[in-house]
Amino acid sequence: MNFDRKNLTNEQLLDLYKKLIKPRLIEEKMLILIRQGKVSKWFSGIGQEAISVGITSVLDKDEYILPMHRNLGVFTTRDIPLHRLFSQWQGKANGFTKGRDRSFHFGTQEYKIIGMISHLGPQLGVADGIALANKLKKNGKVTAVFTGEGATSEGDFHEALNIAAVWELPVLFVIENNGYGLSTPTNEQYRCENLADKGVGFGMESHIVDGNNILEVFNLISELKASMQENPRPVLLEFKTFRMRGHEEASGTKYVPQELMDMWAIKDPVENYRNYLKATAVLTDETDDAYRAEIKKEIDTDWAKVQEEPAIVADLEEELNDVYRPWEHEVFNHSEEIENIRVIDAISNGLRQSMERHENLVIMGQDIAEYGGAFKITDGFVEQFGKDRVRNTPICESAIVSAANGLSINGHKAVVEMQFADFVSTGFNPIVNLLAKQHYRWQENSDVVVRMPCGGGTQAGPFHSQTNEAWFTKTPGLKVVYPAFPYDAKGLLNTSINDPNPVMFFEHKQLYRSVYQDVPKDYYTIPLGKAALLKEGNDVTIISFGAGVHWALETLGKNPEISADLLDLRSLQPLDWDAIYASVKKTNKVIILQEDTLFGGIASDISAMIMENCFENLDAPVRRVGSLESAIPFMKSLEDQYLPKVRFEEELKSLLAY
Numbered sequence: 001m002n003f004d005r006k007n008l009t010n011e012q013l014l015d016l017y018k019k020l021i022k023p024r025l026i027e028e029k030m031l032i033l034i035r036q037g038k039v040s041k042w043f044s045g046i047g048q049e050a051i052s053v054g055i056t057s058v059l060d061k062d063e064y065i066l067p068m069h070r071n072l073g074v075f076t077t078r079d080i081p082l083h084r085l086f087s088q089w090q091g092k093a094n095g096f097t098k099g100r101d102r103s104f105h106f107g108t109q110e111y112k113i114i115g116m117i118s119h120l121g122p123q124l125g126v127a128d129g130i131a132l133a134n135k136l137k138k139n140g141k142v143t144a145v146f147t148g149e150g151a152t153s154e155g156d157f158h159e160a161l162n163i164a165a166v167w168e169l170p171v172l173f174v175i176e177n178n179g180y181g182l183s184t185p186t187n188e189q190y191r192c193e194n195l196a197d198k199g200v201g202f203g204m205e206s207h208i209v210d211g212n213n214i215l216e217v218f219n220l221i222s223e224l225k226a227s228m229q230e231n232p233r234p235v236l237l238e239f240k241t242f243r244m245r246g247h248e249e250a251s252g253t254k255y256v257p258q259e260l261m262d263m264w265a266i267k268d269p270v271e272n273y274r275n276y277l278k279a280t281a282v283l284t285d286e287t288d289d290a291y292r293a294e295i296k297k298e299i300d301t302d303w304a305k306v307q308e309e310p311a312i313v314a315d316l317e318e319e320l321n322d323v324y325r326p327w328e329h330e331v332f333n334h335s336e337e338i339e340n341i342r343v344i345d346a347i348s349n350g351l352r353q354s355m356e357r358h359e360n361l362v363i364m365g366q367d368i369a370e371y372g373g374a375f376k377i378t379d380g381f382v383e384q385f386g387k388d389r390v391r392n393t394p395i396c397e398s399a400i401v402s403a404a405n406g407l408s409i410n411g412h413k414a415v416v417e418m419q420f421a422d423f424v425s426t427g428f429n430p431i432v433n434l435l436a437k438q439h440y441r442w443q444e445n446s447d448v449v450v451r452m453p454c455g456g457g458t459q460a461g462p463f464h465s466q467t468n469e470a471w472f473t474k475t476p477g478l479k480v481v482y483p484a485f486p487y488d489a490k491g492l493l494n495t496s497i498n499d500p501n502p503v504m505f506f507e508h509k510q511l512y513r514s515v516y517q518d519v520p521k522d523y524y525t526i527p528l529g530k531a532a533l534l535k536e537g538n539d540v541t542i543i544s545f546g547a548g549v550h551w552a553l554e555t556l557g558k559n560p561e562i563s564a565d566l567l568d569l570r571s572l573q574p575l576d577w578d579a580i581y582a583s584v585k586k587t588n589k590v591i592i593l594q595e596d597t598l599f600g601g602i603a604s605d606i607s608a609m610i611m612e613n614c615f616e617n618l619d620a621p622v623r624r625v626g627s628l629e630s631a632i633p634f635m636k637s638l639e640d641q642y643l644p645k646v647r648f649e650e651e652l653k654s655l656l657a658y
Contacts, residue, residue, distance in 0.1 A: 001267065003215045003276045010282050016214055017277055018291050019053045023072040024270050025295050026082070029303070039089065043103060044245035045070035047212070050269035051176055051239045053077050054217030055144050058225055064130045064410070066114045066123045066145040068176070069104045070243065074146075078111045083302035092309045097442050098322070099312035106442045107409075114409060115442075120147065121156025122430045124173065125399035128160050129406020129414070131169040131234075136362070136388055136412070140229045144172040150181025152195055156429075158202075159399030164234035165202040166394060171234045172224065176211065182247040183255040199236035211239030212269040242267070323476050324501045325445035332494075334522035344512040346486035346519050347451075348377045350493040351415065353523045355385050358413050361497065364391045364400055365417030365451075374419050375453060375512060397427030401450065405434050408447040413497060421454035421506065422466045435502035436477030445500040449493075455547055455595060456627075456643055457510040461634035467546065467595045472504045473573050473602050479528060480573040482506040484549040486517040488570050491526030498525065508546045515550065529574035533583070537563030540656055541583040543606060544593040545569040551645040552593055555652060562656065572602055577609070584610055588619040591655050593648055598626035620658035625651045 005013060027046055033039040045052065052073030056065060067074040075085060088095030089103060096106040107114040114130070116123045127145035134141040151157060152175060164171045175195050179186055192198065199206030210216050217239070224235055242264035246252045253261065277283035341349070355361050363381070365373065369392040372379030381390045393400045397418065404414035418424045424431070427450075435446040456465040472478050481496055481503055483489040489507065496503040534549070535556065542552050542564050549568045556562055565583040569575065584590050590610060592603040607622040625644045633639055640646060 001210070001213055001272045001276075003213065003273070004219065005215060006219055008215070008218075013277060013282050014287070016053065016057060016218060017273060017283060018295075019057060019073070019077050020049055020214055020270055020273060021292065022076045022295050023049050023052070025292065026072060026076065026299055029296075029299050041103065041250070043069040043247070044243060045072050047244040047264060047268065048176055048178060048241045049073045050214040050217050050273070051174065051211045051241060052146075054214050055172070055174065055221050057218060058221040059142060059144060062112055063141050064112045064114060064127070064143045066116065066127050066130075066143070067104065068116050068120075068146045068148060070176075071104070071146055074113065075104070075111075078113060080108070080111055080113075081302070082298060083305045086303055086306040087309060090306055091312055092306060093312055094306070094309055098318075101441045107444055108442070109409075109444065116146075117433055117437075119429055119433055120151040121154035121160075122398065122402045122434055123147070124156055124160035125163070125402025125430065126406040126409065126434070127171050127173075128163050128167070128169055128399065129403035129408070130410045131164070131171045131406075132167060132362075132403060133407050133410035133412050135167075135169060135232060142170045142172060142225050142228050144174055146174045146176060148181065149175060149177040149179075149186055149195055150184070150189060152198070153189060156398050156402065159394070159396035160402070161198075161202045161204060161234065161236065162394055162396060163399050163403060165204050167391075168233050170228045170232040172221070172228075173234060173236045175236070175238045176241055177238055178241050178243045179260075180243070180247070180256070182251065194238055196236060196238035202236075204234055204236050206236035206238070209237055209239045211241030212267045212272070214269060214273050244268075322443065323440050324479070325439050327500055329495060329527040330498065330525065332522075332524050334520040334524040337521045338518040339521055340516055340518050341486055342513050343483075343486045343489050343507070343515050344375060344377060346490035346517075347493055347507060348379075349519075349521075350490035351377065352381065352384070354494055354497040355381070355389065357523060358497065360411060361413040361415065362389050362391065362407055363415040363417065364393050364404065366393055366395060366419045368392060368417055373417060375509070378417075397423055398430055401427040401430040401448070402434060404448040404450075405430065405438070405446050409444060413447045415449045415451060415497065417451045418453065420464045421452035421468055422463050424450070424452060424468065424471075428471070431472070431478070431502070431504075432475045436475045438477075439501070440477060446502045447500045449496045449503045449505055452504055452506045453509050453512075454506050455508040455510055456632050456639055457547065459634060459636055459639055460509075462631040465632040465639075467506070467508070469504070469506055469572055470596055470601045473605075477502065478573060479503045479571070480506070481528060481571050482508075482545045483570055484508070484511065484546055484568055485515060486519045488526060488532070488568075490519055491524050492528065492570060494523060495525040495528055499528065506546065510547055511550070526570075528571045529576055530571065531576035531579040532568040532570055533565060533579065534568050535564060535566040537565055538587055539563040539589065540652070541565045541567065541580075541587045541590040542593065542652070543567045543569065543580065543590065545572065546595060548593040548595055548644070551648055555649045559649070559653075562652070575606070580606065580610065581614055584614045585617045588617055589655055589658070590618070591623040591625065591652055593644060594624075594626045595643065596626055597629050598624055599629060601626055620655055623651055623655045
């Protein structure tokens with residue numbers, strides 16, 4: 001192995017050595033503790049330390065790094081106190097996740113490290129968002145994100161690289177090619193000779209690096225960082241390396257040929273660098289022994305300290321309170337000046353006024369810039385706010401949602417427009433696993449709103465007509481809003497953008513241009529979780545949202561003899577249980593109308609809660625009305641049959657006659 005010190009001083013060489021041996025000595029301690037049953041699980045980075053240490057040593061303390069679960073060297077080089085790392089691994093309160101996530105699945109703003117989730121790929125998009133925020137701030141900062149050769153097969157890898165290339169984001173994409181994805185060798189994972197070759201397809205600079213040579217890593221990253229500050233751009237780096245332990249300790253290495261293990265043992269990054277330093281008289285045996293003794297003492301001292309920490313005690317209130325970031329709704333007084341506008345105008349106005357109010361707000365989506373979006377909601381926004389803040393995106397929902405999360409991590413607000421709510425399925429993973437869980441896992445909120453043009457009635461067929469709110473009301477950590485009127489749409493959108501938690505904001509396409517209402521011209525907000533009582537009566541409670549509210553109003557207009565409370569939920573998560581229960585206890589009968597198919601829809605949960613909490617007040621079973629159990633069809637006659645509007649009146653009268 002050839003080491004080139006270039007212009008590094010002896011002190012710098014020794015500093016790198018100390019940083020290199022620290023994770024190795026910690027791992028050796030952990031392997032002993034595993035055999036003793038004192039550590040439950042471990043992902044070893046033995047043999048790969050030079051990559052983590054080399055990169056982290058170059059980046060500034062305030063530059064974000066997104067490591068994987070065998071990048072201990074990132075955490076130690078950032079000087080996280082060992083007792084806090086040990087507390088995290090042992091699930092103690094002094095860790096970073098309050099015992100809610102394990103090992104390296106955590107982030108910390110204090111040390112500018114954002115840990116991975118088990119789905120691997122989404123963190124690449126998060127790095128894009130962090131880098132975009134840096135670029136908007138013009139601070140010259142670089143972001144580094146790690147992945148393994150296995151995760152380069154995921155769609156998120158390709159989406160994130162494409163976005164970074166198109167937007168010229170200063171991201172170091174670090175591939176640690178250690179030869180195996182768990183037990184699957186590289187020749188069963190991809191056909192190109194080198195993963196760095198993939199950079200060509202994205203128009204991206206790429207390099208192949210000896211990942212076991214600490215000086216090669218350090219020197220290249222130093223050169224790239226300086227260059228990227230002058231010329232912001234993404235760079236793909238393939239580090240050739242090897243892991244000398246199993247994917248995790250329980251899996252072992254029996255699937256690896258012994259000759260391969262022997263070959264890479266000779267390339268050990270720690271021993272080879274140690275031998276080089278000794279051969280050049282930079283390191284003596286006495287100094288080496290002193291370094292190791294100092295680190296081992298720190299390890300033993302901090303490990304003993306953690307053993308004295310009490311185990312996590314479950315606190316129900318704390319667990320539930322940490323699902324969302326606490327936030328107080330702010331009321332804004334507006335003038336009496338109003339205008340009669342459509343739902344689509346109200347959403348556009350609210351989005352525009354929120355962009356004016358929040359200078360750190362970025363909106364992203366397909367065709368939303370000069371074209372103004374598929375429904376022209378952002379028409380004219382580029383002229384007012386510029387393309388930095390109104391960003392056309394490639395067709396890559398998953399990485400864009402992840403990037404929105406990265407923007408939030410780095411001090412921005414983000415609104416993502418799904419061209420149609422149906423398309424959210426390709427961005428489902430980061431919504432339910434990053435946005436929804438982030439605050440609960442490590443107390444970092446996701447300040448993201450995902451706009452969801454949805455719903456049937458326009459003969460748009462199975463892929464442009466879904467109303468899929470139930471996918472998200474099921475997921476703790478998300479808020480779900482679904483207005484039916486222009487006034488609510490504007491006020492609730494403003495609130496959703498103010499709220500630091502992730503919000504899925506549903507906009508019914510059929511209502512866009514068909515429903516008018518007087519709406520204040522000024523900026524205003526409406527609190528989430530408050531239903532609107534549109535009509536009052538004594539015979540039945542009708543609960544609905546979105547287009548269903550208008551179907552119910554139409555039905556009541558045709559049947560003036562029906563005395564009904566009509567509740568427009570407006571917000572599905574949180575739900576206004578007080579309003580629901582109060583109405584049910586007054587009328588003693590309830591029917592729930594939703595556009596979604598019945599099974600697994602939110603009407604089922606509302607029905608169950610009413611049964612559990614208002615059973616003695618009911619004079620009839622709770623009635624649910626929804627769409628047919630099929631995909632939504634294209635032809636009008638088939639769509640009319642599918643939607644519940646035609647069945648609602650009959651079901652309502654049947655309930656009243658019970």
